Amino acid sequence: MVIAQPQSVDVSPSTKQGAAENDVVLEAGSATCLLPSTPHAVPxxxxxxxxxxTHLGAESMADDIALVATELLANALAHGVRDAASRESASDELHRRRTDGVRISLKSSGAHVVLxxxxxxxxxPVRRPRDLAAGGGRGLQLVESLSLCWGWTLLDEQDGQRQPGKSVWAMFSKVAAEKPAPQISIQGAA
Known part of the structure; x- marks a missing residue:
């Protein structure tokens, strides 16, 4: 399920004074990090x-959420950062500072985790139609299959100025992750 919310909402995570790029800020119910606009952002x-x-007590969800994070970060770098850079004027230092890096956040609401x-x-973001012959373009299909729902929101104003950008998010159920996987027994296997 995709939920697109093009209206303007504040999705900017809280950050501590002095937090640098790559620093993970852990607060009650959330974790956030500013990453560079380089391929290193993905790992x-x-x-x-x-x-x-681990901070949110939801370690059992790590594999699925890490895979979705990989897809969303790759899309942010390939499309979001590149798109913003092509719009940027070389003399606009303020705009450049606002378009450097991508931010990744986790928030827990008790029963759900939102990446x-x-x-x-x-x-x-644009979810491409299913094409088995295509060499790529399946990232958002993967996000859709691993999450309860996903969507995007435009960034809200900050300090009286419109922030460039958007936040692409995916929601996961903590309850589903806590259920043990069914045990499969294969007879005659060596």
Whole structure:
């Protein structure tokens, strides 16, 4: 299920004063990290997800959420950062600072965990139609299959100025993750 919310909402995670890029900020019910706009963001994001889920007491969800984080971060880098960079003027230092990096966040509401990846482009994500012959384009289908639902929101104003960008998010059920996997017995297996 996809839930697209193009209206403007505040999705900016709280950050502590002095938190640097790659620092994971752990607070009650949340974990967040600013990542560089480089391919290194993807493994750093997966590590942040595992650390954040441990902090939130939801370690059993780590594999699925880390995989979804990989897809969302790859999309943010390939489309969001590139799109924002192509719009940017070389002389606009303030805009450049706002479009550097992507932010990954985890928030727990008790029964659910929401993963969000924020990038500097306001262009919405596009789920491609299923094409088995295509070499790529299945990332959002994977996100859809592993999460309860996913969607995107535009960033809200901050300090009286419109923030460039969007947040793409996916919601996961903690309850489903806590159920043990069914045991399968194969007769005659060596």
């Amino acid at each position: 750093l994001g997966r590590a942040m997800v595992r650390r954040g889920l 969000s990846v924020t990038d500097p482009s306001p262009t919405p």
